[in-house]
Each structure stands twice: as structure tokens, then as C-alpha cells.
Amino acid sequence: MAPTSRGRRIPEATVARLPEYLRILVDLFQTGTNNVSSEELADLAGVNAAKVRKDLSYLGTYGTRGVGYEVEYLIYQVRRELGLTHDWPVVIVGAGNLGQALAGYGGFGARGFPVAGIVDLDPSKIGLRIGDATVRSLDDLGAIVRGGLGGGPVSIGVVATPAPAAQGAADRLVQAGVTSILNFAPVLLNVPSTVSVRKVDLAVELQILSYYEQRRAAANAAAAPRVPGGSRQGASA
């Protein structure tokens, strides 16, 4: 059996919350807290305690009744479950505003996702230095993904191109061997079903906020009471 997975199938909704718990647990650990109850964790994550317990129960029975969870041990278990026991280098396609910001933002590397490379079609961008990386030609994608130069193979690609170029970028990534894609372009990517895609569309987030803004405005105009849709947080909901 593989050492990193107990083979349990974890609900998608739970998987989406585990990174949040992990972040909180690491915070707690760094401030010297070594035990946490489902209720504290729930408060910090902005969710319900039963949900925390059920979520964590999918990983195994790592709590102690009457006591809570040992923070350090739980961090280890959540990391293991998420596959964060090793770094995952990422390659970024598109060195425009967003691509540059992502490559220059140290937070990625700090959280286990070092930038293995950034590529662009535009020859005028090639050679540009951003953080630790240098913009390379799209033709170098294969080499970057294969690894070499001290880096292992890359399985995660980030599409940070304008919309019209996104499908081409995804095709190149898939062809190069990437099996997960984080897509910032506002288009549906067509990829083999063996490839995972997550999409982040910043304008969509604003449009969702606009909906609730507008509802509130309409409700206020009608001198009616509060409209829901308050401070539930986490876009992935």
C-alpha cells in the first residue's frame, strides 16, 4: 500500500476545507498552542464544530475524547492527506500582470509550491527576471516540466494568459505532461478527464459580490429588513 494515502475517499467539500484547517493549525502551532478542540478550530475557521469533527474523522481518529486534538500531530496528518509531504513545483504560462505577480509572490514557494518556471509566447518578455525565475520561451515548457536542473518533474501548471490563449496554453501543458491545472483565464478548458482543473475567475467573484450588494440596495430601498448573504466566507462554497 502507498505510504501517503489510507485510501479513504474524502468528500470534495471536506477536501476544500482541509487547507483552511491546516493554515489555522500551523498558526496555532507557531504561537505555541499544542492542543485544540473542534470548537476552537471551528471558530477560527468560521464553521460549525460538528463539521470540523466530521471532516477530521475522514482522515482517521486522531482526537482524544475529553481533550481535543494534538496540533502538531494533526498538522502532520492533514499534510499527509493533502499530499503536502513534499513540494509541488509549478510552472506558470503567461508572464503578463497576473503571471508576474504570481511568480514574484513568495507566498507560493513558502507554502510548498515553488515556481519551477514561467513561460510566455511574447519574445519581448523572454529573459525578464521575476523573483527567482526568468521568463522563458513557451518552447521550453517541455524541458521545464520534465525537470532537470535540480528540479523534479512538474505536475501542476498555472494558466495566466489572456482568455484567447488559455486553451492553447492548457494543450501545451497537458502535452508536456502536467496533470493538474490552475486556470485564471475566464474560459472553460478542454482537457482529458485524467487532468484536474480548478478555475479562479476574479471577475466572477466580484460579480457574485455585486449580486448581494444589489440585493441589499433593493431591500433597503423597499425599507425592508436585512437580506442574507452576509459574512459567510470562502469563495469555494
Add this chain to the structure above:
Amino acid sequence: MAPTSRGRRIPEATVARLPEYLRILVDLFQTGTNNVSSEELADLAGVNAAKVRKDLSYLGTYGTRGVGYEVEYLIYQVRRELGLTHDWPVVIVGAGNLGQALAGYGGFGARGFPVAGIVDLDPSKIGLRIGDATVRSLDDLGAIVRGGLGGGPVSIGVVATPAPAAQGAADRLVQAGVTSILNFAPVLLNVPSTVSVRKVDLAVELQILSYYEQRRAAANAAAAPRVPGGSRQGASA
């Protein structure tokens, strides 16, 4: 009654998909298509046709049986429902990598969210020009939100600060009168329940991808068949 809202309560899941439909409809319109069936729309959005019909039915009965939906009219109705009949200026707090990228990225303005201002605590950043905007002092936040200088009042704020500064930024935004916040910092913001928050955490998205990557690797190592979690798209799931 308010002219912009029929007062129906639309499920959150539907609200999150409407911007996607809207994007596709605008694309279709621009390429000269003036009628679309729920099935075509569903294909383009990567969802099921029944879901499209049910989603659109929350807005009203705007389709024609045996024919489909008139693209232009549907665009108008979706826009109205999302509150996109007018622009929503946004103010960005934090002029680091991400804040600069967001301010410099024309896509926001193009989609109805012009940048009314960008502010930062750091005096060395103040005065920096990014796109059409100039970085101003955090102290100018109130003035920016109030409007003036041709802009109306701002109700949407974007938090693009490092994690430790995010709560302070949110407090200032709320105090200035902002009622919706898009938060890019990896922290839970504490705000009054009258304020909407959506959170986008790029590292979380990568961690979710990592989970499925790791599952796949584990499954392959065990010479077992495919693990699910394929190309379902849209992070907000």
C-alpha cells in the same frame, strides 16, 4: 418595488454560476448567435442542461419552448439580476505584487469593476502609478470610498495585503463604508454581518490540486484504476 430585483431568492449555487453563463452569452452574442438552447449553453459552461434551465428559471421564464433563449434578452436579464446594470467601482488595499497586478489588469474595468483607487500603508509606495491609478495613502481611503472626483461611492473593497495586515485593512474598509469585500489574504476576516466577504486563497487552490495529484499518484503506484476528481471545473464548487 425596486426596479432591479424581482425579489426572488436565488440559491447561492445558482448565483455563483450566473456570471459564467453571462460570459458565455456575451461571447455568443459577439459572434452573432442570437438564440441558444439550454443544452448548448450547458455544453459551453461544462454543466448539465437541466441545471441551466433550473438556474435560469429562478430569474423568470425567459425561454421559448421548442426554440430556446434569446441571447440578447437573456444577457440583459442576467445582468439585471446580478446588479450589473451599472459599474461597481472597487478600491484596492495593498499595493504589493498582487495589488499592483489587480490594479494594472484591465480586465476588471472591462467587466464593470473600475479601480477607483489603490492605497497602501508603506510611504515608499505612495505616488506609484499603476495603470490609470496612483497609489495613495491608507488615510485617503475614506475619501476614495465616499467618491468625489467624478466617481460615485465605492461599495466593494479588495484586500490584497499580507495576512497580518488584512484584518486592519478590512476594518478600515468597513469603517469607510464598504459593504462587500474580496479578500486575497489567507485569514478569516472579522466583519459585521451586514458586510459580504468572499475569499480567494491561491495557495488553497493549489493544495486542493495537490490532494488529487497525490491520490492519482497513490492509485497509480498501487496499479489501481483511475481516481475520480478529473476535469470538473470551477473552483467555487
Add this chain to the structure above:
DNA sequence: CATTGTGAAGCGTTTCACAGCC
């Protein structure tokens, strides 16, 4: 007669409530 609009069934997620255990 193609396609919408929608009750009703199905399914995944959340929440409750409490037995089990430290």
C-alpha cells in the same frame, strides 16, 4: 416536435444529538 419549465426523486453535505471514551 423540439425545447422549456418544473414536480419529484436522488444525492451529497450539514447539522443535530448523543453514545462512547479518556
Add this chain to the structure above:
DNA sequence: GGCTGTGAAACGCTTCACAATG
């Protein structure tokens, strides 16, 4: 006594299946 782990109930969302209809 306090807190976890978890069946079972409640809920919301998705999908089915078909009657309604231009």
C-alpha cells in the same frame, strides 16, 4: 466532566423525467 466520533435527520442542490407549449 468534557470532548470526540458518528448514526440519523434535515437541508440544499442536482438530476430525472415529463407535461406544457410556442
